[in-house]
Amino acid sequence: MKKLIPAFAIMLLMASCHKDEIPIQPYDRGDLLSAKVDMGDFYVNRVFFSLAEGGIEGSMEMEEWDIAFLAEADHAILNDARLMSAWQTPYENLEAADDSAGFHVDREIEVAAEILFDPALDVLEGVYLLDLGFTALGLPKGMVWIEFKEINASAYTVAYKKYGESEITEVTIVRENASGYIYFSFRENEIVMSPPEHSWDIIFSKFTHQFNDPPIAYLVTGVLLNPSQTVAAEYSEKAFEDISATDTSRVEWSNRPDLIGYDWKTYSFDTGTYIVAIDRTWLIRTAEGFYFKLRFTDFYDENGNAGFPSFEYRLL
Numbered sequence: 001m002k003k004l005i006p007a008f009a010i011m012l013l014m015a016s017c018h019k020d021e022i023p024i025q026p027y028d029r030g031d032l033l034s035a036k037v038d039m040g041d042f043y044v045n046r047v048f049f050s051l052a053e054g055g056i057e058g059s060m061e062m063e064e065w066d067i068a069f070l071a072e073a074d075h076a077i078l079n080d081a082r083l084m085s086a087w088q089t090p091y092e093n094l095e096a097a098d099d100s101a102g103f104h105v106d107r108e109i110e111v112a113a114e115i116l117f118d119p120a121l122d123v124l125e126g127v128y129l130l131d132l133g134f135t136a137l138g139l140p141k142g143m144v145w146i147e148f149k150e151i152n153a154s155a156y157t158v159a160y161k162k163y164g165e166s167e168i169t170e171v172t173i174v175r176e177n178a179s180g181y182i183y184f185s186f187r188e189n190e191i192v193m194s195p196p197e198h199s200w201d202i203i204f205s206k207f208t209h210q211f212n213d214p215p216i217a218y219l220v221t222g223v224l225l226n227p228s229q230t231v232a233a234e235y236s237e238k239a240f241e242d243i244s245a246t247d248t249s250r251v252e253w254s255n256r257p258d259l260i261g262y263d264w265k266t267y268s269f270d271t272g273t274y275i276v277a278i279d280r281t282w283l284i285r286t287a288e289g290f291y292f293k294l295r296f297t298d299f300y301d302e303n304g305n306a307g308f309p310s311f312e313y314r315l316l
Contacts, residue, residue, distance in 0.1 A: 032314045034297070037204045039307040042136035043221045046081060048200035051284065051292050051313060058195035060183070062206060065192045066132055066144075067121075068181035069156045069173050072228075076121045076156070077181070078110040081206040082133030082141065083219055085109040086120040091127040094147040094159050094168055103129055109217045112207035113258045116227055124148045124156075129163070132186070134219075144186050160186060180228060201230045201286050202260070204309055209262065221307070222262030229287035231255045240281050240295050245316040248283055248291045264296045274299045274306060283316075291316040 033054055039045045046060045062081040069076045078084035087107040091097040107129075108120040121128065125148050132141035143163035149170070150157040156173040169189060173182055180197025184190070203224045210217050225232055233251035235243065260282050265274040276296045284292045298310035 030315055032312055034310065034312045036298075036301070036308055036310045038301075039204055039221070039309070041307075043206050043307050044136045046203055046205040048195045049202050049204065050199060051201045051294075051315075052286060052288060052290055053199075057200040060192065060194055063135060063141075064185060065183035066130075066186045067146075068183045069175065070181055071175040071178035072180075074124055074151050075119070076124060077115045077119050078121065078130065079133065080110045080112045080115065080208045081219070082135075083109065083208050083217060084120070084133040085131045087129045088123065089127045089129055089145075094127055094145055094161060097127050097129070097145045097147075097161075100129055100143070100163070103131075107131065109210070110208060111210045111217060112224060113210065113256055115257060116255070124151055162186075197226070197228060198287065201226055201284065207258065207262075209258065220262035222258070222264070223260040223309075224257045225255060225259055225284075226287075227255050227257045230284060232259045232282050232284045234259075234280065235283045235293075236280050238281075240279075240293065240312070243281060243283070243293045243316070245291060248285070248316060251283055253285060265299050284313075 035049070037047050037049065037056065039047060044061050044063070046062060048057045048059065049055070050057050062079065066079055067076060078086060085107040087103045089097060108122070110120040127145060127147045130144045130146055132144060134140055144160050145163060146158055146160040148158055154174065154176050156175065157170065158173070159168050159170040161168045171189065173184060173191070175182065181194070183192040183194050185192050203226070205224055206219050206221050207224055208217050209220045231253040233253050235247060235251050238247065264280055265276045268275050276299055278295060278297055281293055281295045284294055292313050292315055294311055294313040296309060296311045299308065300306055301308040
């Protein structure tokens with residue numbers, strides 16, 4: 001099936017993938033800042049960080065939500081921290097849906113890099129079967145049938161039922177006066193609160209990455225961009241200390257969510273630890289037009305526990 005590309009995503013791509021002229025104003029850039037993020041046991045926390053504010057704006061646990069609906073456009077994504085997937089079924093209504101034959105052949109896995117242009121829920125109509133992925137301990141969370149009943153400017157109306165059950169629940173997700181993604185939990189049958197979309201620039205989280213050799217979707221741990229307002233580029237041609245504002249005109253900006261990703265660290269089988277590539281630097285442009293340089297310095301706390309990314313950053 002041909003994937004539909006939301007108009008908002010096309011505009012974001014066009015706005016973020018060209019070299020801008022940078023008017024450099026004479027103001028105090030401040031000191032080099034450092035931060036450490038606690039992702040919790042088994043990396044369960046999805047931590048939202050603001051570079052301009054210099055701190056954490058909020059967090060969500062990976063099992064808190066299942067599906068998120070975008071307020072500004074007809075677009076929905078699955079929780080990419082759990083290896084979720086979706087199959088668009090041939091059923092015309094939810095009541096008739098009962099057979100999962102074909103799921104493992106035709107399902108689409110929600111991959112973080114593709115949530116803007118190629119989401120698992122590519123067409124928001126008809127009946128889908130969703131695999132809810134795995135818990136932090138690797139246990140399967142089950143499956144849910146979902147039908148998109150109506151989508152209009154003010155709300156999404158969907159109905160769903162657990163796999164193997166007949167009870168149907170219908171819910172309306174109001175999108176008026178909202179911005180960014182509206183997160184929803186099937187288990188709790190309610191919207192899950194999240195930090196305001198405009199308040200954060202990057203997320204520290206587990207996410208699903210598609211490897212090609214061999215071809216396999218796998219959960220990794222790293223950093224995602226706020227795709228609606230943050231762009232970034234890797235720039236390691238100079239030492240971190242020597243990178244300045246003028247270097248921001250030499251890169252190709254991208255809003256691909258996993259641009260920073262997970263591989264700023266590598267696992268050493270000799271030592272049984274992660275080694276951080278401190279010589280890699282990312283330039284980040286926020287929605288306010290501020291430019292930052294950022295590099296990672298560690299992945300452990302003072303007691304040697306993994307899941308505590310440390311990084312340095314500075315306003316350019």
